[in-house]
Amino acid sequence: MVGSANLNIMIKAARKAGRALTKDFREVEQLQVSVKGAGDFVSKADIAAEQIIKSELMNARPTYGWLAEEGGEEEGVDPTRRWIVDPLDGTTNFLHGLPHWAVSIALEHKGHIVAGVVFDPTKDEMFFAEKGAGAWMNESRIRASGRHRMIESIFATGLPFGGRSDLPQTLQELARLMPVCAGVRRWGAASLDLAYVAAGRYDGFWERRLNAWDVAAGSLIVREAGGLVEPLDEGRDIIGHGQIICANEPIFSGFAKAVRG
Template sequence: MQGSANLNIMIKAARKAGRSLVKDFREVENLQVSRKGAGDFVSRADLAAEHILREELLGARPTYGYLGEETGEVKGEDPTRRWIVDPLDGTTNYLHGMPHWAVSIALEHKGQIVSAVVFDPAKDEMFFAEKGAGCWLNDQKRLRVSGRHQIVDSVFATGVPWGTKRTLPATIRDLSRLMPECAGVRRWGAASLDLAYVAAGRYEGYWEREMHSWDFAAGMLLVSEAGGMVGPIREGRDPLEDGEILVANPDVYDRFAKIIREV
C-alpha cells in the first residue's frame, strides 16, 4: 500500500521507538520502574519511547497537537490535528518479560481518527490504516475481520480492571453472560493489539470500559477499515470521549452488543 506522508511519518516513528523498546526488553530486569498507582507502572523504557515519538512526530509536523500517555497533552498551532500516542501499550507484560506489547499512534483530524499505526516490535507486526484506504499488515497483506457468523464459534478479548478501577463488577457481569455463549474470552493486557487482532480476524470482537483515548484510538480505525463495526458500550456515546468501546465483525456484532449492553 502507498500511504500518505503522515502515515509514513507514523510508521517511521513507531519503528524507531520499537527499536528502543526491544533493546531495553533484552535487559528488562535492570529497568528503573516507578509506580503511578496500584497495578500502574512506568519504566525508563516508556519514557524513552515517548521521547522518541514526540521528537519524530512533532519534528515532522510541529503545528499538530500531541497527547501521550506519559507526558500528557501539548496544544498545537493547528487545533484540528492531534497525535494520540501510547508509547508502550502493555507495560505490565513488558516488565514481566512477556513479548506482547505495542507502540500505538493515531492521528486525529477534527475529532475523527484518520490514520493509525499499531506496531508489535517483538513479533515485527506493523498494523496500519488510513480512513478510506483499508487496513494492512506489514505493507503486504490487506486485513479483513473474521467471517465467523455465530457467537458460539467466536473468540473475544477484553481487559479486566485492576487497581482502583471501578468497572470490575460490570466486567465480571459481562463475562458471566458472554462466556456460556461463545468459544472463549482472552485477556492479554494490550488493548491496541486486541483491536489489531480483531482487524486481522484473529478475534471476532473486543470490548472494554474505563479506558483512555490513547489505549484504543489507533485500534478502532484498524477495525473499521478492516470491515468491522465499532461502537460505544452505552449507546449514543462517543467512545473516544466516553472511554468505552465495543467492536466485532458485522455478523456477530448485534448479538455481542446485546449481551454486553444488557443491564
C-alpha cells in the same frame, strides 16, 4: 501499500521507538528479581520511547497538537490536527517479560481519526490504516473475521485490576457472554486487541475505562478492516470516554446484546 506522507512518518516513528523498547525489553527480563527496580526501568523506557516518537512526529509536523500517555496534552498551532500516542501499551506485560506490547500512534483531524498505527516490535507486526484506504498488517491487507456464529467466536477484553469498582459489572458481562461463545482472552494490551479484531484473530473486543491513546489507532484499523465499532454505552464518545465494543459485522448485534445485557 503506499500510504500518505503522514502515515509514513507514523510508521517510521513507531519503528524507531520499537527498536529502543526492544533493547530495553531484553534488559528488563533480567530485572525480575527486583520488582521496584524493574518498574523504575520500565517507566524510563516508556518516557524515552515517547520522546523518540514526539521528536519524529513534531519535527515533521510542528504545527500539530499532541496528546500522549506520559507527556499530556499540548494544543498545536493547527487546532484541527493532533497526534494521539501511547508509546508502550501493555506496560505490565513489558514489566513481567511477556512479549505482548505495542506502540500506538493515531492522527486526529477535526475530531475524527484519519490514520492509525499499532506496532508489535517483538513479533514485527505493523498494523496500520488510513481512513478510506483499508487496513493492513505489514504487506498484507487484513479483514475482520467472517464468522457468523457466536459459539464459534472468541472475544477479548480487559479485566479490572487493583480493586477497581467496575469489577462486578465486568463479571456480569463475562457471565452472559462466556456460555454462548468459544472463549474470552485477556492479553493486556487494548491496542493489540483491536488490531487482532481487524486481522480476524479475535471476533470481537470490549472494554471500559480506557484512555484515548489506547483506542484511537486501533478503532480506525478495525473500521477499515470491515468491523463495526461503537461506544460500549450507547450515545457516548469512544475517544472522549474510553469505552468501546467492536466485532465483525455478522455477530456484532448478538455480541453487543450479550455484553450490554
